[in-house]
Amino acid sequence: MKKKETVALDSTCSKELMAATDTLTILNGKWKIQIIATLNYSGPLRFMDLQRLIKGIGSKMLSRELQDLETNLLVKRTVLNTRPMTVEYELSPHGKSLERIINSMRLWGKAHRKKIAARN
């Protein structure tokens, strides 16, 4: 590990670590990672298509989660000039930049499951 990446416990430590907790908070819950991964894989999607691809999510929940992601500049919402009006959602470049972290978390999570299973 390069030195600049060390989790340093100097005077700025608490603030530094809070930035990590920010990321945690932004991804929090059951659905955000799934929404991000789906948009990352499929490209721009209409609300109904997104809901169809994410099994088990209700429309109220999806709507709220998308709003959160939009507020955090991770998802871009575009109203299309169609009749009836349609809305499309896509990942912003900032949203795409989460791919690497989500993948690391996925791989670590898989290793963790093996570890826990081996103990039992």
Next chain:
Amino acid sequence: MKKKETVALDSTCSKELMAATDTLTILNGKWKIQIIATLNYSGPLRFMDLQRLIKGIGSKMLSRELQDLETNLLVKRTVLNTRPMTVEYELSPHGKSLERIINSMRLWGKAHRKKIAARN
């Protein structure tokens, strides 16, 4: 990005992504990242020293968080043969393996703050 690291939306997708959510859940809350980072930086610590280094954490909370981390095999608890008895906590190799993810989250969180600040 190498192909094997892609967040694939095939039949195993939901299960794969749940592994990422597992990681999220394990790190969840205000304190776990701070405890992991402190033990990672300082090496083995007694309970009181750990509490002193993590500003604002109460002993009940610290105790509960350490128990969670122990259950998840991230922290090792050693009872030392001293009088009075003392207990030492240290990061397991499995716990140490979170360093890279926490650092990625920290760096992303910092970039995110800048992004949000620039919007306002």
